[in-house]
Each structure stands twice: as C-alpha cells, then as structure tokens.
Amino acid sequence: MATDHALAHPPGAVPQKKPISQGVLAMLLFIGSEAMLFASFFTAYFMVRYNVAENHWPPLNQNGEPFELPKVGTGVSTAFLVFSSFTVWWAEHRLKHNDRKGLERGLLVTILLGITFLVAQINEYAHLGFTPADKAFGSTFYTLTGFHGLHVLVGLILLTICYVRVKRARDFTPTFSTPLVMASIYWHFVDVVWVALYILVYLV
Amino acid sequence: MTTHQPTHAHPGHAHHGAAKSTWDYWKRAIVWTVGGVAAGFAIVFLARWIFDFENLWVPQVYWSVCASLAGLGFIIGIGCFDWWWAYMRGKQVDLEDHSMHGAQKWSDYFRPNTDHKVIGIQYLVTTFFFFVVAGILAELVRLELAVPGATIADGETYNGFFSAHATIMIFAFVIPVFGGISNYVLPIMLGAKDMAFPRLNALSFWLLVPAGVMLVLAPFVGSFSSGWTAYAPLSVQGTTGSTLFEVAVQFAGASSIATALNFLVTIMTMRAPGMTVWRMPMLAWAQGVTSGLVVFGTPFIAGSQFMTWFDRVMGTNFFNVGGGGDVLMYQHVFWFYSHPAVYIMMIPGFGIISEVVAAFSRKPLFGYRAMAFSTVAIALLGFGVWAHHMFVSGMPAWLRFPMMFMTVVIAVPTGVKVFSWLGTMWGGRLHLKTPMLWAMGFVFTFLIGGLSGVFLGVLPAVIHLTDTYYVVAHIHYVFFGGSVFTVFAGVYYWFPKITGRMYNERLGQIHFWLTFVGFNATFFPMHWLGAVGMPRRVADYDERFASLNLFISLATSGMVIGSLIFFYNMIHSWAKGPQAPWNPWRARSLEWLVSSPPSLFNFDAVPQVVGGPYQYGIPGARHAVVFAGEELGGGELVEHERRTILVIANESVSSAALLEHIRERANGHWRFTMLVPVEDGNVRAAERRLQQALSVLAAEGVDANGSVVSGDPLSAVRAAVADDEPTEVMLVTEPLGQSRWLNQDMVDRVRKATNLPVNHVVISAAEAGRPAVSKAVNTVAVIANDGLSGDGVINAVQGHADGGPVAAVILCPLSLDGPGWTDDAETVRDAAAGRARDAIARLQQAGIPARGEVIDGDPAEAARIARDSYRATTILVASVAGRGDADVVETVTQAAAPVPVEHVFVETAPPAL
Numbered sequence A: 001m002a003t004d005h006a007l008a009h010p011p012g013a014v015p016q017k018k019p020i021s022q023g024v025l026a027m028l029l030f031i032g033s034e035a036m037l038f039a040s041f042f043t044a045y046f047m048v049r050y051n052v053a054e055n056h057w058p059p060l061n062q063n064g065e066p067f068e069l070p071k072v073g074t075g076v077s078t079a080f081l082v083f084s085s086f087t088v089w090w091a092e093h094r095l096k097h098n099d100r101k102g103l104e105r106g107l108l109v110t111i112l113l114g115i116t117f118l119v120a121q122i123n124e125y126a127h128l129g130f131t132p133a134d135k136a137f138g139s140t141f142y143t144l145t146g147f148h149g150l151h152v153l154v155g156l157i158l159l160t161i162c163y164v165r166v167k168r169a170r171d172f173t174p175t176f177s178t179p180l181v182m183a184s185i186y187w188h189f190v191d192v193v194w195v196a197l198y199i200l201v202y203l204v
Numbered sequence B: 001m002t003t004h005q006p007t008h009a010h011p012g013h014a015h016h017g018a019a020k021s022t023w024d025y026w027k028r029a030i031v032w033t034v035g036g037v038a039a040g041f042a043i044v045f046l047a048r049w050i051f052d053f054e055n056l057w058v059p060q061v062y063w064s065v066c067a068s069l070a071g072l073g074f075i076i077g078i079g080c081f082d083w084w085w086a087y088m089r090g091k092q093v094d095l096e097d098h099s100m101h102g103a104q105k106w107s108d109y110f111r112p113n114t115d116h117k118v119i120g121i122q123y124l125v126t127t128f129f130f131f132v133v134a135g136i137l138a139e140l141v142r143l144e145l146a147v148p149g150a151t152i153a154d155g156e157t158y159n160g161f162f163s164a165h166a167t168i169m170i171f172a173f174v175i176p177v178f179g180g181i182s183n184y185v186l187p188i189m190l191g192a193k194d195m196a197f198p199r200l201n202a203l204s205f206w207l208l209v210p211a212g213v214m215l216v217l218a219p220f221v222g223s224f225s226s227g228w229t230a231y232a233p234l235s236v237q238g239t240t241g242s243t244l245f246e247v248a249v250q251f252a253g254a255s256s257i258a259t260a261l262n263f264l265v266t267i268m269t270m271r272a273p274g275m276t277v278w279r280m281p282m283l284a285w286a287q288g289v290t291s292g293l294v295v296f297g298t299p300f301i302a303g304s305q306f307m308t309w310f311d312r313v314m315g316t317n318f319f320n321v322g323g324g325g326d327v328l329m330y331q332h333v334f335w336f337y338s339h340p341a342v343y344i345m346m347i348p349g350f351g352i353i354s355e356v357v358a359a360f361s362r363k364p365l366f367g368y369r370a371m372a373f374s375t376v377a378i379a380l381l382g383f384g385v386w387a388h389h390m391f392v393s394g395m396p397a398w399l400r401f402p403m404m405f406m407t408v409v410i411a412v413p414t415g416v417k418v419f420s421w422l423g424t425m426w427g428g429r430l431h432l433k434t435p436m437l438w439a440m441g442f443v444f445t446f447l448i449g450g451l452s453g454v455f456l457g458v459l460p461a462v463i464h465l466t467d468t469y470y471v472v473a474h475i476h477y478v479f480f481g482g483s484v485f486t487v488f489a490g491v492y493y494w495f496p497k498i499t500g501r502m503y504n505e506r507l508g509q510i511h512f513w514l515t516f517v518g519f520n521a522t523f524f525p526m527h528w529l530g531a532v533g534m535p536r537r538v539a540d541y542d543e544r545f546a547s548l549n550l551f552i553s554l555a556t557s558g559m560v561i562g563s564l565i566f567f568y569n570m571i572h573s574w575a576k577g578p579q580a581p582w583n584p585w586r587a588r589s590l591e592w593l594v595s596s597p598p599s600l601f602n603f604d605a606v607p608q609v610v611g612g613p614y615q616y617g618i619p620g621a622r623h624a625v626v627f628a629g630e631e632l633g634g635g636e637l638v639e640h641e642r643r644t645i646l647v648i649a650n651e652s653v654s655s656a657a658l659l660e661h662i663r664e665r666a667n668g669h670w671r672f673t674m675l676v677p678v679e680d681g682n683v684r685a686a687e688r689r690l691q692q693a694l695s696v697l698a699a700e701g702v703d704a705n706g707s708v709v710s711g712d713p714l715s716a717v718r719a720a721v722a723d724d725e726p727t728e729v730m731l732v733t734e735p736l737g738q739s740r741w742l743n744q745d746m747v748d749r750v751r752k753a754t755n756l757p758v759n760h761v762v763i764s765a766a767e768a769g770r771p772a773v774s775k776a777v778n779t780v781a782v783i784a785n786d787g788l789s790g791d792g793v794i795n796a797v798q799g800h801a802d803g804g805p806v807a808a809v810i811l812c813p814l815s816l817d818g819p820g821w822t823d824d825a826e827t828v829r830d831a832a833a834g835r836a837r838d839a840i841a842r843l844q845q846a847g848i849p850a851r852g853e854v855i856d857g858d859p860a861e862a863a864r865i866a867r868d869s870y871r872a873t874t875i876l877v878a879s880v881a882g883r884g885d886a887d888v889v890e891t892v893t894q895a896a897a898p899v900p901v902e903h904v905f906v907e908t909a910p911p912a913l
C-alpha cells in the first residue's frame, strides 16, 4: 500500500515528521469556529448593553425592577463544571497508565457532573421569572446560556460515545486515543466558555 | 497505462461493495425527511400544549422546526451517519472503511460517497444546477426591469426574485462550487490519496442539498424580500420565505465549515513528501486561506441568522429598539462575516487563475511568494473593513475613517495579484485556449470591479453611490466577471482531468466571447445608471432610465446563449468527446502527472515533490516524481515523467502510417507534442486532422497533445522547443521531390535551429490518405448518389466531425435495370464514381479521412455493407430536395438497424450528365 512505498523513497527524500493527529487538529480548528459563534452573540450582548442600555445594566423589567440573576446558585454549578474539566483530564491521565477502570470512572464522573450542570441550568430557567421575550436582556441572556447549554449537551454526547467505545469496543490505548482527546478538548472548551460567560453575564 | 482501475489491493477492506442500491438510500431519505416534518409538528405541538401556551398555532415556529428536522432527517436518511451510528453504538468498525468509496456506475453519484473525486463531481453538478435556477431568476428580474412600470411582477414578487437570485447564486453556487473544484483537484495536487476526512466530506456535500432546496423554495412560500443581506427589521417582519432562508443558511454554513476544516487539515497534514508550503500550487494556498476565513467567519452569519430567526419566531428583542435591542447590530454582525465572505467567493478563484495563467503563459508564476503573502494579507485585512457597507447606516461616525482607510489598503494586496498575473503573462508564450481566455477576461473585468470597489470605499463617493445601481455593477464585476469567470476557467482547465475527455475548443471559445461581450454590455452601463441615481432593489424606475435598462435586459441574451452553449459542450463532450491525454496542457502540478481520470486512490505510490509547481521553461526543472504501480514496475520505482518528442507533420498527421509509427516509438516512456504548421491552407481542416490523431493516440494510451500553428515549421519548432523541452524532433514529410519542406531543406534547418536529433519520417501522399482504424474514430457512412454533388453531404459530415473524430465512407449504390455492361451503364457508373471521388477529395481537404466505393445494388444493400463491412456508427442518406425519397429512407433504416440513420436533403440540383 501507499505507505510502504514511502519507506522506499530514493535517497534525499524528506522524511515525514510525525504530525499532530488530524482529528485533534480538526477539533482545535472547529473550536476556533465555535468560539466565533459565541463571539457573535457576545457582540450582540455588548452592543445591547453598552450602546443601547448605555450601561444601565441590568435594565428594568416590565414591573420597573431591575432583572436579577442568581449569582450564587449558578456559581455552584459553575464549580461543578470546572471540576468536571479536571475529572476528564484525570480520566485521560489514567489511560496513560493503562488503567482502564480509572478511565471508565473518570469519564463517568465527568458525564454525571455535566448532567448535574444541565439540570441546574434548566432549574434556573424555570425560576428566573423572565423569558427570552423580556427585553433585549432576556434575549441575550437566554441565547448565550441556551447555546452554551446546547454545547454542553454536545460535549456530553461526545463523552458518552467515548464511554461506550471504552466499554463495548475496548477502544483507546496509551498511544492511540484521538477520539477521546477530541472529546476532552471540546469539554475543556465548553468549560472555558462558561467561565467567561459567568463572569461577563452574571458577575460584572 | 493502468488507469481507471483501482490500483491497490486493500486486503480486509470491502471495495465499493455497497450492498444497498442507490434507490434504497433515497427511499430511506424520503421516509426520514417526511418523518422530520412530522416530528417537527409533533414536538412543537406537544411542547406548546404541555407548557400551556395561549396560542397553539404559530405557523413560523412550526415551519422553523419542521424545516430544520426535515433537513437533518434527509442527511441521516441518505446515509451520511451510517458509519458514525455504528461507531457510536460501540460496534467494531473499520476506520479505513472504503465501502462507500468510488463510483462504478452513474447511480453511485447519487448516494453518499467518500471519494473526493466523486464528491467533487457531485458538488459541481449540483451547484451548476443551482446556477441555472438562479440564472432564470435573474432573467425574471431583467424582464421586470426591461421597461418602466410593473410588468410581470408586483413589488413583493420582484423582491422575491432578486432575493432568491442572489441568495441561491451566493450560498448554493459560488461558495460551494469552489468546494467542488478544489475537492476534486486539491488532494491530487498535494499528492494525497483523498481528503483528510472522507466521511465528513460526504456529509458536507449532502448538507448542501437541503440548503439549496430550501433556498429555491423560499420565494414561492412568500415574503422573502430582504435580499441576500436579510437586514433587520425587514427580515424580522418576513414570514415563511424568510424562515426557510434562515434555516437554509444554517445548513449551508455548516456545510462550508465542515469542508473548510477538511481542506485545512488536508493541506496541513497530507502533503506529499517534499512538498513544503513554498512548493504548494497557488490553489492550495488559496483554498487554505479561504478555509480559514470560512472557519472563523461563517459563525457570524450563523449568529446573525439565529438572532433574526429568534426575533421573529420567539419574540426576542435583539433588533427591536422598543425592547432595548439594537437594530444596527444586525449589520455589524452580518458584515463581519459577509465582507470576508466576498473573499471566500474570490480567493479560490485567484488560485485557479494563477494555475491557468502560469500553464498557458509557459512561464513561472511571477512573484510566487508575494502571491502567497497577498492572499494571506487580503484575508486578514478582510476582517477589518466590514463597516464599509454601512457608511450611511447611521453607525458611529468615528468608525467611518478607519473603515475607509482599511478598504483602500486592501486594494494594495489585490493590486499585487493583478500585477503578478500580468507579470506572468508578460513576455510569455500565450496559448489562447479556452481556460486562458477566461483567465485573461477575468483579469480585465476584475480590474474594473476592484476599481469601482475603491470608489465605493471612499466616503465622498460612496455617500452618493451607495444603494444605487453602481453597487450592482460593482458586485457583478467582482462576482460574475470575477468569481464566475474563474469557475469557468477552472472547469475548462480540469475538464479533461475530471471526465477523461476533451471539451470542444471551438464551442468553449464561442462561450467565452458571447459571455464576455454580453457581460460587459449588461453590467457596464449600470455604473452610469447608478451614478445618475437609479436605486437598487426597486421594481420600477424613472422614465429617464428607460432606454439603458432596455438595452441591459436585451444584452443579457449574450450570457444566456453562451451558457446554453456551455452546457451543451459539457454534456456532449463528457458523453462523446475525444479521449483526453493525461496532461493536455503540459502543466506541472501533480494532478497532471496521473491518468485522466485518476485511479481510485489517485497515485500508485506516494509521489516525491522535488521543486516548485510553476517551473515552466526552466531547463531541467521538475515539480514532482511520480512512481508507477506495482503491476508496471513490480515494486521497482519507475520514473513516470516521460520525455517529449516533437512531431511536425502536415496532411499526414492523422494517417495510419504515422500513428502506427508513433505508437511503436511511444513504448510507454515517451510523450508527443504534435505541431501542424499551416502556412496558407485550411486551418479548420488541420484542426480536424490533429484532433483525429490525438484521439486515436489517446485511445491507444499514448500521451500526446498538440496544436495547429500558423507559420512555417521553423518558427513553430522554435516556440515549442522552449515550451516543452523535447528531446527529439520527428519531421514528417512526403518523399523527396514532392515535399515542399524538403525542397526548403527543412530537416537540416530544424536540426540547426533546435540542436536536437531530427528523425525524418517519409509518408507518401497515398499513405497519408489512409485513415487510422481505431475505436476512437466513429465511421460515418454516406449513402448517396446524385446527392453527392452539392455541399450538403460534406457539411453534414463536417457537422459530425465537429462533435468528435470521424472517418467517412462514401457508398454510391447503383441499381441499374438491365445488363450492367452496356456503354450506357458504363457512363452512369463512371459518373457516379467521379462524384464519389470528388466528394472524397473534398472531405479529405476538410481534414476528414474518407474512402468509398460504388456498389452494385440498392441503398438497402449499401446500408448493410456500411454496417457489416465498414462498422459504421451512423449512416447518412442524402437525397436531392424535392424528390420523394421517403421510402428509401425507410428501407435503409430497416436494413441498417440498429445503426442510426439520418436523412440529409441536398439543395443543389445535380449537374446535367
């Protein structure tokens, strides 16, 4: 096959250096793209906040009171999500030591933490007392957090696929684990976006 | 030559053994699409019911969800996720699964396929379909604008026309068509066997299908008025048409992002050994940079469309000032993608033009590195000029100057490119083949478009010109005269590689000139209209613009007719065109060093890149070494780049004697450049003979190309030697005494002029007339008697010859009543033979090999002979107009079956005997 010939190249052939795995490269680029999607919504958020509301933020709702966001409760779920970044890192680390049980446990804990975050988010929506149609404040808030929630869901699906592959197909070895690496990078990204979002939307 | 067959054995991999038929995929796709619509309804209904909304029926919510799920259902049903689905469930799957790879029959093009070459063709055909749809819409726009007042459409319908025209052209044609071209050629150019992610590649294509269909449906379901820019608040007020547009843009965007990721990873990781970034063909640079723009820009249009969509269906307040929203924000977000998007639509074209211009100027690309850097610079600067579309929108005034400044700065790298193409052409030996005509036409029109852009970029002018027809002129000079011209250049350039057949050069040139003239006549006057104040996007206009508008509407017919010719040429040549050699343009990049079309995995072995791709005319320079497959060299690496023999011949170029000689010489190692110098003779005839010769050689697997040149052999040789670096010259003449070239002592003079060994081949006039027998040459039998005398028969045969190489057989049936040996009969027979001889001579003069005989028997007998002895593929029955020969045609048709029979009426009366 093709690669056999590569070995038999005439003298002077440039040897191919071992490149970064294609999957990981694609995932990094894709994350760049995803970051831009969030950037577009953040653009909307900042324009509404600084141009239109002229930093009277949060604005007043229908009843003439300022919108309120649950800083503390969400802070706790933020901690969950941040912690899950470490658990997925730990899972990968266990694989390096060929500890498959550890890998399984690490993935499972990460997935459970992610689910906890999502449930908390839905619970928050149910108790906020305003809807996406309540002023541009509600629109930007729900769009940003909603899109983030969708990304958490996608990340969970990726991690679950990895978990299934580990359990059922006995996939991944210390030397080859590209799909797992892709899923975990994505998960870190989802985390980072949330931290930025929490700071920019909830705190400041 | 081992072409067309898979050249690898992949033990353990199933090879295109897709057990399902194409129809099975489509059945499932239909079920899933309909299921998607049903699920959409159910989900929205249940959600609104459970959560107790006051209003259960809000149509746009239903349409949004239904359209999204229908599109998703379609791509799942058609089978894009089959492999992943198995993977997700933890099945043991083959990471290198080739079961969906390659097309063996035409129906394989209609199912998900992982072969980048198949996907390239799928993209090209689909996007050209959308080009036709959008073109028809453009004609409707021009019809409405032909005269003042409402004619065929009211304002609302007219808005639908131009909105759909622009959106389909941009999102379903120009952006993805480059994906098609690059999908086909880029992996081969890089020396890779496929794209990095073949399954993702298939998904990208199939995402485009629902997007295109929704865009086409949008104007029919109403209220799609806000143009391709879909500005809020108009788009927020729209209804179903706008909803479909917004959903379609998400699908198209996902498709472009997926392809772009694929291109980027392919370019970064799959280049052949030795291909440093500075040895990449310009198209690879262009496509890489474009992909970067897509990956980082497209999310912004996705964001903008999500927001308008939410505003409309969920009542959010992004653009509703009353709700604290910011209506101008739409334009910022939209243009932050869409200005880079104009480069997404242009930069791949820049790459194509660089390939074409270098190959047809036979000179290295002027300023390769400047070209590469300017591409990157345009892309980076492109993110900093978005608000030049918003000068009069009421945006903060301080933004104006920086945007104007950056816009003018962007013209600099653009200028670098134009000068680089001109520099490449300067002093080159231009070969004005169709792709080159498009490239030169492009440089001309794009220059105008770039200049009008600068006017639009500077404040004093743009405040007057914005929202007028001047902008329409600008965008068409850059989109049509820019992007679409490059698409045509690329399609003609790679047509032989993609289809394995040659297009018809003459029709290609007619297509170019009709389009070029029609294009300028249509769009140039728009500059004027805009400058004197005709607004864009309005169905009616002031009386004083009437005459120019009528002129413009009429002038579009040039492009319409040109396009019809283009499609005829493409379809006909694909089906019946002469076989193409591996490298008809003698270009250097890797795709030309493999067969046409390339084998299943492109290369028999990984090629080795040793130099730049554009080293034309530099002695000894080469781009790459390609190795032969195991079955050719038994594992030994055989250099595949063969040396060239220059063949100079005249009338004898298509003779059996010469072609046989060349075939023997070729021996798998040599390639041939055939030159037919025409000093004062019939150029068309020489072209036909050359085409005949090239087709026969291609069918035999000999790599040959050539051209008809005017002038004497000597000057032709001089030019060709510099072009092709031949190692030997083969001069073909008639025997001493009959040959004019020999009288001029040509052998010696050629030897002196070239310093190359000259192989002198002598072919007598009699031998020169003996045509080569080959499956590449169709035999047209002419059954005629009196009908031979006019021009009718000759013209009919020439018509066939224009479609592909033919040899003619003239059969003159004579069924004499009574004994055949009387003096009378002799005279009649002589006269008939004379007519046949005359027709044969005239056909040969026209460059068509011909022979013939007088047959004792009726036309039916002649038809049988034509079919059985001459293996004719077509039979022409000629009769003199006015004589009732219907029954003759009837009997001939029956006798000749299954060979098709055509009837030719000849106008001229036969000369009196």
Ligand code: HEM
Pocket (backbone or CB within 6 Å): B229, B342, B343, B345, B346, B388, B389, B407, B408, B410, B411, B414, B449, B450, B451, B452, B453, B454, B455, B456, B457, B458, B462, B465, B466, B467, B471, B474, B475, B478, B479, B482, B483
């Ligand atoms: C030197 C290069 C260019 C400059 C300086 C330039 C400048 C401009 C400016 C200032 C406008 C805004 C006009 C207005 O609406 O008032 C404009 C519009 C436009 N340009 Fe260019 N342009 C350049 C090249 C291109 C290229 C290469 C393309 C696409 C292939 C392109 C596509 C467009 C389109 C589609 C519009 C109209 C958008 C709309 O309102 O629908 N331009 N250009």
Ligand SMILES: [Cu+2]
Pocket (backbone or CB within 6 Å): B338, B339, B342, B385, B386, B388, B389
């Ligand atoms: Cu622009």
